[in-house]
Amino acid sequence: xxxxxxxxxGAAVNPPNRYERFHLEPDPAALDDDERRHVPTQLxxxxxxxxxxxxxxxxxxxTWGLNPYRGCEHGCVYCYARPSHEHLGFSAGLDFESRxxxxxDAPRLLAETFRKxxxxxxxxxxxxxxxxxxxxxxxxxxxxxxxxxxxxHRNPVAIVTKNALVxxxxxxxxxxxxxxxxxxxxxxxxxxxxxxxAMEPRASRPAARLKAVAGLAEAGVxxxxxxxxxxxxxxxxxxxxxxxxxxxxxxxxAHYQLLRLPGPVEGLFEExxxxxxxxxxxxxxxxxxxxxxxxxxxxxxxxxxxxSGPWAAVLDRxxxxxxxRLGLDGSLPPLSTAHFRRLAGGQIGLFD
Numbered sequence: 001x002x003x004x005x006x007x008x009x010g011a012a013v014n015p016p017n018r019y020e021r022f023h024l025e026p027d028p029a030a031l032d033d034d035e036r037r038h039v040p041t042q043l044x045x046x047x048x049x050x051x052x053x054x055x056x057x058x059x060x061x062x063t064w065g066l067n068p069y070r071g072c073e074h075g076c077v078y079c080y081a082r083p084s085h086e087h088l089g090f091s092a093g094l095d096f097e098s099r100x101x102x103x104x105d106a107p108r109l110l111a112e113t114f115r116k117x118x119x120x121x122x123x124x125x126x127x128x129x130x131x132x133x134x135x136x137x138x139x140x141x142x143x144x145x146x147x148x149x150x151x152x153h154r155n156p157v158a159i160v161t162k163n164a165l166v167x168x169x170x171x172x173x174x175x176x177x178x179x180x181x182x183x184x185x186x187x188x189x190x191x192x193x194x195x196x197x198a199m200e201p202r203a204s205r206p207a208a209r210l211k212a213v214a215g216l217a218e219a220g221v222x223x224x225x226x227x228x229x230x231x232x233x234x235x236x237x238x239x240x241x242x243x244x245x246x247x248x249x250x251x252x253x254a255h256y257q258l259l260r261l262p263g264p265v266e267g268l269f270e271e272x273x274x275x276x277x278x279x280x281x282x283x284x285x286x287x288x289x290x291x292x293x294x295x296x297x298x299x300x301x302x303x304x305x306x307x308s309g310p311w312a313a314v315l316d317r318x319x320x321x322x323x324x325r326l327g328l329d330g331s332l333p334p335l336s337t338a339h340f341r342r343l344a345g346g347q348i349g350l351f352d
Contacts, residue, residue, distance in 0.1 A: 008201050010077035014091035015264045044101045051109035065128035068142040070101035072130040074203040077272040081129045083263040092264040107145030114153040121337035123156045133163035147172040154179045156335035162187040164208040173221045180336040187226045210249045217250025222332040224253035231259045233284035240322045247326040254328040258307045261297040
């Protein structure tokens with residue numbers, strides 16, 4: 001029995017976890033269509049004793065990352081973070097977007113880190129793996145709690161999100177911006193509601209993301225956009241329009257990343273593509289193979305973000321030409337650690 005699309009979910013299946021010996025596969029014949037289509041979200045508490053993770057990838061421009069959530073309810077079918085859920089004993093498929101591990105202690109752990117004499121002020125990236133502004137954040141406010149800590153200590157933070165919920169925290173982002181301590185990037189993939197809704201089912205729709213860009217720009221928060229990921233043969237044709245919309249809404253700069261499909265994401269994306277856009281599936285896959293030198297994925301550092309070959313050069317030229325035309329080829333103001341303050345017990349001193 002073929003998999004049915006799931007309501008509000010990007011993946012339709014739960015592929016086996018590569019690190020587990022056994023895999024439970026429910027019998028679809030024992031479920032009615034509504035049960036097969038509906039997958040409830042479950043929350044699990046993370047009891048980690050540390051909150052910052054060190055990045056060792058040479059093509060990712062930050063040393064420290066903070067992820068308030070593991071797994072992501074946005075359900076983006078292409079998400080490169082899906083394999084990380086396998087390390088928790090879950091599947092990279094439906095589990096990744098329906099079994100969310102939350103870190104309610106994140107603000108406290110972050111404050112403890114900043115108070116330690118051993119902490120050397122440095123930029124921390126939020127959403128380096130999963131989105132810090134996914135739907136459950138509206139209720140749990142863990143990300144906002146972390147931003148309060150960043151603002152108190154004036155430690156710089158860089159945020160990437162595809163959720164307009166980021167506007168909720170513009171007060172804290174303004175405070176950080178006053179000390180050159182924040183960058184926000186909004187991720188854009190398409191201006192089409194139907195495509196975005198199918199590919200990123202629980203993320204904000206394109207108009208809402210652009211509204212977030214405009215709201216942050218009006219508040220004086222340094223904001224740019226990531227066209228991430230660009231899907232060859234499906235969304236790359238929108239590059240000029242996406243950059244025009246970003247410029248019209250106040251973005252200061254723009255960057256892009258090519259679709260990458262590590263591990264089980266390759267199969268999940270291909271199943272989604274053939275089910276959702278059967279008329280374009282072969283063209284998309286063939287274009288991706290051309291960009292990856294034959295296979296659908298190339299995990300090599302320095303290649304995985306951009307691809308290689310003639311098509312990669314064409315895509316890069318298309319992006320850079322339009323970015324320069326719209327004045328989006330500059331950089332956001334540099335982040336600074338000069339204003340960092342180590343607060344004993346989290347309190348602000350008389351002369352701070």
